Amino acid sequence: MAENLEHKATAAERLLEDSEKSDKKRLWFMRSVVIFLIMIFIGGIVLGAVSILNDEGQQDPDIPADAGAPPATAEEIIAYVQAAAAIAKQAKPRLTVDTVFYFDNDDGRSYLDTLKFDGGQSDLLTKTAKFLAQSIEDQLHTSAPMQEIDFGKDYGSVLWAMNVTPEALAETKVEYVFYRCRICHREDSEAPDVCPECQSEDAYRPAYRDNYTITLTFADPETGTAAAVTKNFHPRDAAQIHALLNGALDKFVTIQSVATRHHNAAITAEINRETQQIRSLCFAKDVDVSLHLLPQGDVSFVGDTRASLTLRESTNFRFDWPEVRLDKTELTMKTHETAALQAQAIAPEGTKITWSCPQEGIVTVDADGYVKSGNQYGEADVVASFELDGQTYSRSCHVWVKNAAEDVTLNHRKLSLAPGGSAQLAATVKPAKATIKTVTWYTEDPAVVTVDETGLVTAVGPGTAKVYALSDDGHYRSSCAVSVKGGNSNGQ
Numbered sequence: 001m002a003e004n005l006e007h008k009a010t011a012a013e014r015l016l017e018d019s020e021k022s023d024k025k026r027l028w029f030m031r032s033v034v035i036f037l038i039m040i041f042i043g044g045i046v047l048g049a050v051s052i053l054n055d056e057g058q059q060d061p062d063i064p065a066d067a068g069a070p071p072a073t074a075e076e077i078i079a080y081v082q083a084a085a086a087i088a089k090q091a092k093p094r095l096t097v098d099t100v101f102y103f104d105n106d107d108g109r110s111y112l113d114t115l116k117f118d119g120g121q122s123d124l125l126t127k128t129a130k131f132l133a134q135s136i137e138d139q140l141h142t143s144a145p146m147q148e149i150d151f152g153k154d155y156g157s158v159l160w161a162m163n164v165t166p167e168a169l170a171e172t173k174v175e176y177v178f179y180r181c182r183i184c185h186r187e188d189s190e191a192p193d194v195c196p197e198c199q200s201e202d203a204y205r206p207a208y209r210d211n212y213t214i215t216l217t218f219a220d221p222e223t224g225t226a227a228a229v230t231k232n233f234h235p236r237d238a239a240q241i242h243a244l245l246n247g248a249l250d251k252f253v254t255i256q257s258v259a260t261r262h263h264n265a266a267i268t269a270e271i272n273r274e275t276q277q278i279r280s281l282c283f284a285k286d287v288d289v290s291l292h293l294l295p296q297g298d299v300s301f302v303g304d305t306r307a308s309l310t311l312r313e314s315t316n317f318r319f320d321w322p323e324v325r326l327d328k329t330e331l332t333m334k335t336h337e338t339a340a341l342q343a344q345a346i347a348p349e350g351t352k353i354t355w356s357c358p359q360e361g362i363v364t365v366d367a368d369g370y371v372k373s374g375n376q377y378g379e380a381d382v383v384a385s386f387e388l389d390g391q392t393y394s395r396s397c398h399v400w401v402k403n404a405a406e407d408v409t410l411n412h413r414k415l416s417l418a419p420g421g422s423a424q425l426a427a428t429v430k431p432a433k434a435t436i437k438t439v440t441w442y443t444e445d446p447a448v449v450t451v452d453e454t455g456l457v458t459a460v461g462p463g464t465a466k467v468y469a470l471s472d473d474g475h476y477r478s479s480c481a482v483s484v485k486g487g488n489s490n491g492q
């Protein structure tokens with residue numbers, strides 16, 4: 001029973017949870033995408049980023065593996081991203097641009113310590129440095145306001161041009177394969193032998209993201225690619241950094257000279273594998289800044305000095321293509337019940353959602369997305385759609401009117417068998433009036449025990465392994481531990 005409780009999330013509930021989470025995520029989508037892209041950059045935390053970035057695509061059925069061969073060589077990859085950007089420029093989905101600056105820091109707190117004066121750090125110098133760093137930070141945050149270019153508007157010079165050759169790159173990556181546990185549906189970037197969630201062995205199967213995550217990592221500018229970096233990124237040169245810092249420091253410091261060195265430069269793109277619609281394009285890099293300063297006024301005691309700091313900068317372009325977003329893609333209802341669906345039109349303002357239900361007799365839907373079931377059991381789709389430029393955009397929610405399964409139990413919790421021996425397991429899906437009562441059987445270790453589709457277990461070799469029944473409705477699970485030893489072959 002305890003085990004059943006652990007697995008009490010039905011597929012529908014899981015989806016519902018996911019979509020609730022995704023609503024919250026959208027609220028801080030801009031910042032989180034940028035921060036995550038930077039995290040990839042800092043620590044190669046690819047897994048988290050991929051799942052976050054893929055979030056928008058979660059309502060679509062997975063695009064299959066063979067949706068077309070991914071671009072392979074650096075040349076092909078660059079051309080693919082450039083073509084995707086060109087398609088967007090033509091189609092003009094809504095574009096949002098955000099630039100974030102960070103001071104280099106590893107612990108996430110002492111970022112103000114990054115500004116350092118040459119020649120020691122007395123208390124007073126440290127305080128002065130923090131004060132100036134704070135001023136720089138404030139300036140950076142106001143220097144790059146978020147911009148939004150609405151549907152159908154020209155991007156003009158807002159969308160940065162990409163000017164990349166294969167020679168400028170140290171590495172290219174195209175990611176879209178991940179692994180999913182077929183038992184508990186946990187997702188990972190690699191396939192472990194044993195699922196950390198449900199402990200099933202050999203349960204991971206490859207799956208495919210709707211989007212490619214493409215990363216173009218630039219070679220270190222020291223190796224002669226500084227020009228390539230400055231061609232693609234902003235702020236791109238010492239003069240621009242000088243102007244930025246001047247705005248922050250002119251009350252306290254005269255900046256005599258600025259030298260910059262860019263590194264860790266990378267362009268990351270999310271592109272739909274089927275449509276080549278670009279979802280996001282991120283330019284991120286670090287800038288080491290060396291300053292020759294002449295402190296003024298209150299801080300003039302510092303004297304003619306040199307200082308250095310590192311900025312981490314990231315500019316993210318997010319593309320919102322017209323689509324319907326639905327809060328649920330699956331819904332289970334009892335007879336004579338009402339449920340609410342929420343749809344959002346990602347489209348020019350004022351675009352209205354229309355609700356419909358193509359199959360008659362199971363449920364009805366009103367103009368506000370309220371779904372009502374009658375006295376019939378069955379399945380139906382509820383569709384939310386809108387029209388834009390003669391095209392229909394829609395998304396549907398699959399509705400089951402049924403008595404949902406709530407649990408599954410087995411007639412044996414333990415069995416002891418000799419090799420070659422067999423026993424019949426029986427699964428009971430509860431409650432008794434559940435509409436779908438079928439289960440799927442599987443074994444933890446086929447070298448110890450096998451199970452057929454009727455629940456007949458057969459001992460194979462010595463050891464202990466669990467046999468599971470998984471309810472087809474709701475994915476509740478119950479297990480029987482089978483130990484196989486030499487000797488008699490009778491159950492229990």
Ligand SMILES: [Zn+2]
Pocket residue numbers: 181182183184185186195196197198199200203
């Ligand atoms: Zn699992």
